[in-house]
Amino acid sequence: GAVVSQHPSWVICKSGTSVKIECRSLDFQATTMFWYRQFPKQSLMLMATSNEGSKATYEQGVEKDKFLINHASLTLSTLTVTSAHPEDSSFYICSAPRGQGVNTIYFGEGSWLTVV
Amino acid sequence: GENVEQHPSTLSVQEGDSAVIKCTYSDSASNYFPWYKQELGKRPQLIIDIRSNVGEKKDQRIAVTLNKTAKHFSLHITETQPEDSAVYFCAAGQQTSGSRLTFGEGTQLTVNP
Numbered sequence: 606g607a608v609v610s611q612h613p614s615w616v617i618c619k620s621g622t623s624v625k626i627e628c629r630s631l632d633f634q635a636t637t638m639f640w641y642r643q644f645p646k647q648s649l650m651l652m653a654t655s656n657e658g659s660k661a662t663y664e665q666g667v668e669k670d671k672f673l674i675n676h677a678s679l680t681l682s683t684l685t686v687t688s689a690h691p692e693d694s695s696f697y698i699c700s701a702p703r704g705q706g707v708n709t710i711y712f713g714e715g716s717w718l719t720v721v
Numbered sequence: 722g723e724n725v726e727q728h729p730s731t732l733s734v735q736e737g738d739s740a741v742i743k744c745t746y747s748d749s750a751s752n753y754f755p756w757y758k759q760e761l762g763k764r765p766q767l768i769i770d771i772r773s774n775v776g777e778k779k780d781q782r783i784a785v786t787l788n789k790t791a792k793h794f795s796l797h798i799t800e801t802q803p804e805d806s807a808v809y810f811c812a813a814g815q816q817t818s819g820s821r822l823t824f825g826e827g828t829q830l831t832v833n834p
Contacts, residue, residue, distance in 0.1 A: 639821065639822070647826075647827070648810060648824045648825065648826045648827050649765070649810065649824045650824075651821065651822070651823070651824075654821060696762075698764060698765075700822075702816075708816060709755075709767065709770070710755065710767070710822060711767070712757075712764040712765050712766075713764060714763070714764050715762075715763070715764050717762070
């Protein structure tokens with residue numbers, strides 16, 4: 606079964622509004638989670654590293670004020686797309702490493718965001 | 722930072738044939754190399770991974786080889802089946818840095834019946 610759960614799977618929002626996407630680790634704690642964006646027929650691009658109890662680390666070119674990340678607990682990270690625009694429409698997906706020392710990375714189901 | 726290149730971008734094979742996808746990476750500190758299969762609109766699924774202390778790993782029809790000196794690793798699928806058709810991504814990262822992965826561009830594999 607799934608070890609990382611993401612919600613919602615689909616969301617449509619109006620331009621200018623904000624959308625929150627949740628990523629949960631199931632039955633394990635994740636001090637670190639990762640947020641990716643994937644455009645159609647393209648690869649996964651790392652947006653930011655979510656760190657429990659501290660600020661997220663953003664990749665170059667990713668606006669931290671636009672893509673707000675909060676890692677409030679050891680099992681939950683949220684990505685909020687603020688003031689969304691049509692060009693933000695994409696597939697957003699999170700991942701979390703599971704295990705001690707040698708670990709395996711699992712992905713959430715992904716969230717399709719459409720901004721109209 | 723890490724840079725991962727993946728070839729080919731598309732690959733079409735006949736059912737029963739083998740398929741090989743190759744990746745190169747740039748950061749010699751990378752020590753974890755997973756391969757993911759992604760079907761349209763779904764999450765990437767880990768199919769096999771290899772760590773830098775081994776050169777080859779096999780799981781039924783799937784195998785991965787790693788050459789750390791040359792900084793390249795490959796995915797081998799034997800006896801391909803139509804259900805193997807998907808996009809395959811390689812990735813590289815360091816497990817000591819919290820499993821931050823850099824992905825290749827992906828390979829669209831089509832297995833023709």
